[in-house]
Amino acid sequence: DAKTTQPTSMDCAEGRAANLPCNHSTISGNEYVYWYRQIHSQGPQYIIHGLKNNETNEMASLIITEDRKSSTLILPHATLRDTAVYYCIVLRGANDYKLSFGAGTTVTVRA
Amino acid sequence: SAVISQKPSRDICQRGTSLTIQCQVDSQVTMMFWYRQQPGQSLTLIATANQGSEATYESGFVIDKFPISRPNLTFSTLTVSNMSPEDSSIYLCSVDSVGLGEKLFFGSGTQLSVL
Numbered sequence: 001d002a003k004t005t006q007p008t009s010m011d012c013a014e015g016r017a018a019n020l021p022c023n024h025s026t027i028s029g030n031e032y033v034y035w036y037r038q039i040h041s042q043g044p045q046y047i048i049h050g051l052k053n054n055e056t057n058e059m060a061s062l063i064i065t066e067d068r069k070s071s072t073l074i075l076p077h078a079t080l081r082d083t084a085v086y087y088c089i090v091l092r093g094a095n096d097y098k099l100s101f102g103a104g105t106t107v108t109v110r111a
Numbered sequence: 112s113a114v115i116s117q118k119p120s121r122d123i124c125q126r127g128t129s130l131t132i133q134c135q136v137d138s139q140v141t142m143m144f145w146y147r148q149q150p151g152q153s154l155t156l157i158a159t160a161n162q163g164s165e166a167t168y169e170s171g172f173v174i175d176k177f178p179i180s181r182p183n184l185t186f187s188t189l190t191v192s193n194m195s196p197e198d199s200s201i202y203l204c205s206v207d208s209v210g211l212g213e214k215l216f217f218g219s220g221t222q223l224s225v226l
Contacts (some may be wrong), residue, residue, distance in 0.1 A: 034214070043117075043203050043217035044154070097144055097207070097215065098169070101153040 004088045009106040012082075018075040020105055022088030025069040032091050033064060035073045036101070037084040044087070044101070047073065078109045113138055117204050117218030124194055124225050131190045132221045134204030139184035142207040145177070148220075149200045157202075160187040194225045 005023040012018040024033060034049040048055055048062045050071070055062045061074040075082055087104040114137040124130050134143065143160040158179055159167040166179035181187045191198055204218040 041201070041220070041222060043115075043205075043220045046214045046216060049214060097142070097159065097205075098156050099146070099154050099215070103153070 003100075004090060004102060006086075006088055006102065006105045008103065009108070012075075012078045012107060012109050014080060014109050014111050015077055018078045018082065018107060018109070020073040020075075020086050020088075020107065021070065022073070023070045024088070024090050027068050027090050030092055033062065033068075033071050034089050034091055035060070035062065035086065036089070037082075037086045038101075038104075039084045047086075049091075078107075080109050080111065083107060083109045113140060113206050113216045115204055115206060115216055115218035117221055119221055120219060121222040122224070124223065126195055126225060128194055129190055129192045130194065130223060131188050132202055132204070134187045134189070134218055136185045136206055140206040141184070143181060143187045144205040144207075144215075145179060145187070145189045146203040146205060146217075147200045148203060154203065157189070160189075191223065194223075196225045199223055199225045 032049050032051050035047040036044040037047055038044045048057055048060050050062045050064050052064055052068055062071060064071045085104040085106050087101040089099055089101060116135045118133045122130055145157040146154045147157055148154050156169050157172045157177055160179050160181040162181045162184055176192055178190045201220045201222050203220045205215050207215055
């Protein structure tokens with residue numbers, strides 16, 4: 001499986017957009033980019049995923065570079081409740097369950 | 112999205128005892144999984160809970176230590192047997208969402224502390 005690299009931590013002002021980068025330079029053609037987040041002591045929460053096109057849902061937008069070697073998760077208007085650890089992972093799709101979250105990015109939203 | 116109820120949410124147990132964690136889903140799902148998250152660590156897949164057959168365990172996990180039941184398409188249990196302090200972790204139930212999109216949903220987890 002492709003490994004991912006994320007910054008260790010990031011601060012963001014409340015109400016501003018938070019842009020979370022992720023490098024996955026060894027991603028293969030059939031692997032999806034997934035983003036989850038984990039608020040302290042809770043189960044991971046799915047945010048968004050994509051293969052090669054940019055994606056948007058009610059929580060976030062996902063921008064994937066054309067070569068698919070990196071992506072950016074965008075939280076358009078960060079709130080204090082978005083403070084969490086954000087994980088970027090790559091999976092082969094519906095039959096790949098051996099999630100390896102890595103250390104993720106600890107995002108702290110400040111008032 | 113699938114709604115997953117996991118019980119208990121937390122427990123403190125004595126060494127040598129066993130704890131059974133329950134996972135209930137509000138809809139029928141094909142695949143259910145159990146993960147462990149040790150303090151400060153990433154998730155580790157323990158096993159896939161197969162409906163009507165024995166669970167499929169990942170390397171490093173055995174049925175005698177982590178027996179799993181899956182009596183139907185909405186329910187599963189994980190037992191942590193003969194516990195030691197090293198078993199202190201968050202245990203998470205997860206389901207796939209085939210039919211709802213390609214993503215995994217997680218329960219809120221069971222925080223287990225073994226004294």
